Amino acid sequence: MVLFTVRVGYAARFGSQGGDPIQAIALDPAGNVYVAGTTTSEIPLLDPINPQPGTGNCSPEPDATFQQCEDVFVAKFDATGANLLYSTYLGSDSRDDAAGIAVDRDGNAYVGSLCASPPITRSTSSVSR
Secondary structure (H helix, E strand, O other), X not given: OOOOOOOOOOOOOOOOOOOOOEEEEEEOXXXXXXXXXXXXXXXXXXXXXXXXXXXOEOOOOOOOOOOEOOEEEEEEEOOOXXXXXXXXXXXXXXXXXXXXXXXXXXXXXXXXXXXXXXXOOOOOOOOOO
């Protein structure tokens, strides 16, 4: 028999009462927590790169009803989990799902996603938060 001791550092809820699953978590060397997930609702925003979710209609019957497409969100919390440092939407007007997040030693976050839209091209410049 193997016994485990689990210690929870903290727990928190992020997002709304809609479905906002966190699909990836990463830590930087300072212990800050980065999360990436998928949402169809409003998330708390702080210093966003993209302050609005996509406006696409992902309804199976788009001529009859409107159903918001999923968007990726990214958020950074301090090491205590008590303070949101930034959060933003990422994505397009089509369905976007978070697939992973990684953080380098300088605190730059890299997000992988599955996108139903045409590829997003980005110049060699980057955004640092």
